[in-house]
Amino acid sequence: MSPLLSVRDIEKRYGAHIGCTGVSFDLWPGEVLGIVGESGSGKSTLLSCLAGHLAPDRGEVIFDTRTDGPRDTITMSEPERRMLSRTDWAFVHQHARDGLRMGVSAGGNVGERLMAVGARHYGEIRESASDWLGRVEIDEGRIDDRPSTFSGGMQQRLQIARNLVTGPRLVFMDEPTGGLDVSVQARLLDLLRGLVRDMGLSVIIVTHDLAVVRLLADRLMVMKSGRVVETGLTDQVLDDPQHAYTQLLVSSVLQV
Amino acid sequence: MLRERGHFMTETAYNFAYLDEETKRMIRRAILKGLAIPGYQVPFASREMPMPYGWGTGGVQVSAAVMTPEDRFKVIDQGADDTTNAVSIRKFFERTAGVATTTRTEEASLIQTRHRIPEAALAEGQILVYQVPIPEPLRFLEPRESETRKMHALEEYGLMHVKLYEDISRHGHIATAYAYPVRVEGRYVMDPSPIPKFDNPKLSDCPAIQLFGAGREQRIYALPPYTRAASLDFEDYPFEASKAEHPCALCGADDTYLDEVITDDAGGRMFVCSDTDYCETRQKERAA
Numbered sequence: 001m002s003p004l005l006s007v008r009d010i011e012k013r014y015g016a017h018i019g020c021t022g023v024s025f026d027l028w029p030g031e032v033l034g035i036v037g038e039s040g041s042g043k044s045t046l047l048s049c050l051a052g053h054l055a056p057d058r059g060e061v062i063f064d065t066r067t068d069g070p071r072d073t074i075t076m077s078e079p080e081r082r083m084l085s086r087t088d089w090a091f092v093h094q095h096a097r098d099g100l101r102m103g104v105s106a107g108g109n110v111g112e113r114l115m116a117v118g119a120r121h122y123g124e125i126r127e128s129a130s131d132w133l134g135r136v137e138i139d140e141g142r143i144d145d146r147p148s149t150f151s152g153g154m155q156q157r158l159q160i161a162r163n164l165v166t167g168p169r170l171v172f173m174d175e176p177t178g179g180l181d182v183s184v185q186a187r188l189l190d191l192l193r194g195l196v197r198d199m200g201l202s203v204i205i206v207t208h209d210l211a212v213v214r215l216l217a218d219r220l221m222v223m224k225s226g227r228v229v230e231t232g233l234t235d236q237v238l239d240d241p242q243h244a245y246t247q248l249l250v251s252s253v254l255q256v
Numbered sequence: 257m258l259r260e261r262g263h264f265m266t267e268t269a270y271n272f273a274y275l276d277e278e279t280k281r282m283i284r285r286a287i288l289k290g291l292a293i294p295g296y297q298v299p300f301a302s303r304e305m306p307m308p309y310g311w312g313t314g315g316v317q318v319s320a321a322v323m324t325p326e327d328r329f330k331v332i333d334q335g336a337d338d339t340t341n342a343v344s345i346r347k348f349f350e351r352t353a354g355v356a357t358t359t360r361t362e363e364a365s366l367i368q369t370r371h372r373i374p375e376a377a378l379a380e381g382q383i384l385v386y387q388v389p390i391p392e393p394l395r396f397l398e399p400r401e402s403e404t405r406k407m408h409a410l411e412e413y414g415l416m417h418v419k420l421y422e423d424i425s426r427h428g429h430i431a432t433a434y435a436y437p438v439r440v441e442g443r444y445v446m447d448p449s450p451i452p453k454f455d456n457p458k459l460s461d462c463p464a465i466q467l468f469g470a471g472r473e474q475r476i477y478a479l480p481p482y483t484r485a486a487s488l489d490f491e492d493y494p495f496e497a498s499k500a501e502h503p504c505a506l507c508g509a510d511d512t513y514l515d516e517v518i519t520d521d522a523g524g525r526m527f528v529c530s531d532t533d534y535c536e537t538r539q540k541e542r543a544a
Contacts, residue, residue: 108418121491123492
């Protein structure tokens, strides 16, 4: 088996300031990788570099494409990269508003990716939109409502449906539970965990919430000041943190 | 230079067809580029014209750039030759270019139009100039011009179908009735200006040259003769060129695009051809 994504020595600088540097890892099919760290630690910069939203200054991001095998997504042409990002990749934004078209109905939002890859049969598009709304626990009667009439949790679930409808293999998530209250968070995490299992998704999830990675992630990467300071299995890192910063992070979690 | 040839100068001392020759050359370059890449929106340095934006400043500039002294010029506004917009643009070129004008589609070599394609079939050698308010078909779905340009460049047109999807989900059919998007020769998606979708089939394989000018938005695009322009649709909701289900009350035509005219305040109304020239010709033929 070969890794789905191989990241080699990624560096992104903002002038003299380091965004992230020296990041290398492999992501295997079906694996969920959590990236944790405080605000400004470079985790979102890293995710943007991996997803092709930012051009890194150095390094390789090699993705195992369906047709051509492993390809460096940084040097591939923009049309190819954009094609990847609407077929095999998905990106779940922290704010659903960034990932949804607020002026388009829920069904249109889910159907957009299908139409973008050439679906031209209204009935079939609507059927899969309806199916996906059901899978993310949104009442199918809301298919023609605009996301602006949805609650925050529903918007986030709609964003997930919209991303997963083309059956991607790699999902990038940027703080998917940020800004949601705890009960809604728990429901969303449950849903995500089910989808990841059922579809065999590989996921890179960025968060500052250790509870989220404890539930979802198989493996953990801890970042500080743009560098990876510790990696390992999630339970191992959280139960027996080695690096001083990870120890601080784990001990800072509020207990109820 | 035309400017130095006195007989082109009119009494008002404007250059032939109002615009200076350098500007016309710049516009002609944009037109040639547009003809070379059918459906592609070519940016051009639109000039201030002596009329407000939205009244056809783009169409007027294109007309001025392609006009020759031998041309016979026709202007229609929503199909009619006698509305304010049509009359004033026709007068404008009568005064600044001294060209002959006509209301007959068959006789005209250059036709400027707002929102219609004439009913009478166009022929080779004719030029049809459209006035375009918003040239970007993706504008209301994706407001960023940088992004829409990229989408055109990479042929990412899924979003256009999202609009049609929304139509069907809300109205049960494709309710877009004008400015209905077309795909030109399988490449660029183009907004045919706000013509009714009834006219869309006439865009395709037309023997005349079709030029589109958007003054405020500073874009020119074009369809060369005999270019394919396919209206977008879904497999299970195919494109339909719809019109009011009536014959024309004046000439009896049942295959033309109709205007609904309110005749009194008691619900009285009639349907008449929007193309006044076509309707009058038919009425004369019937009387004879």
